[in-house]
Amino acid sequence: MPEDIYITASCIISNNAVYKNEKAVFENKQADLPAFLLSAYRHFEIKYPKFYKMDNLSKLGWLANEILLADNFSKEKYRPEDTGVVLSNASSSLDTDMKYYETAKDIASPALFVYTLPNIVMGEICIRHGFKGENAFFIFEQFDADFIKQYVSNLINNNILQACVCGWVELLDDKYKTALFLIEKGEGGKATLFTKENLNKIYQLENG
């Protein structure tokens, strides 16, 4: 019988606020998205110069992952290939694609070009933490908790992964939302069971 699987941490970034494990931990309502992300990066005292070079989608997902894993993830528990990343969104990398298209009218920007795929955000997360497990990025019209639950459970139940960062990283123009979940098995205790209902409940947290 498969072991129970749990949501051992969550991080939501939406409406210029950050929620860690369902509690508000930071907000900066006056800023546009780039300024908000920079203020959050500084607030959490993260030191990673590559952050400045990322596109906004990668900044959003990477930052959410840093906050998700802080104090909640023990890298020593797992081999690099045991931790995977499964993300999804609606707009792929369109936000950066359009910015790149604008630069290409003059001299195309190599630094922007490398972010014209949505899965680059997973690469940034994996480089930071040395994850070498299964990676997948899916495009849906909206957050599909049922699919994420089924897909990640399958990876964990078949021992392809022992832990997984999964969820939603969406950005287009000034509209954005990310909801990341750390999924592990056998944690028990006060951890939240990995179910479609619990994913949706946490995802909708900032709506009250």
Add this chain to the structure above:
Amino acid sequence: MSDLKTQIIAQLNLQDVKPEDIGDDQPLFIEGLGLDSIDALELIVLLQQNYKIKLSNADEGPKVFYSVRTMAEYITAHQAQKV
């Protein structure tokens, strides 16, 4: 060379770096500023946008982009050729 350092910082989005942090002869790649291959492409764009210089021979890259001084010397030499 101070202007060139400012341009490099802006082009590569090195927000934690000030012009005075970059030594004139400090290697820009790997052990120095830690730049990568995408940064190298951005430096080529910088030469093209700011100085109208096209790096025609890719083999020259490591020598030209070794440090701020080698970049400045390359720019000066090309500007002198144009006059």
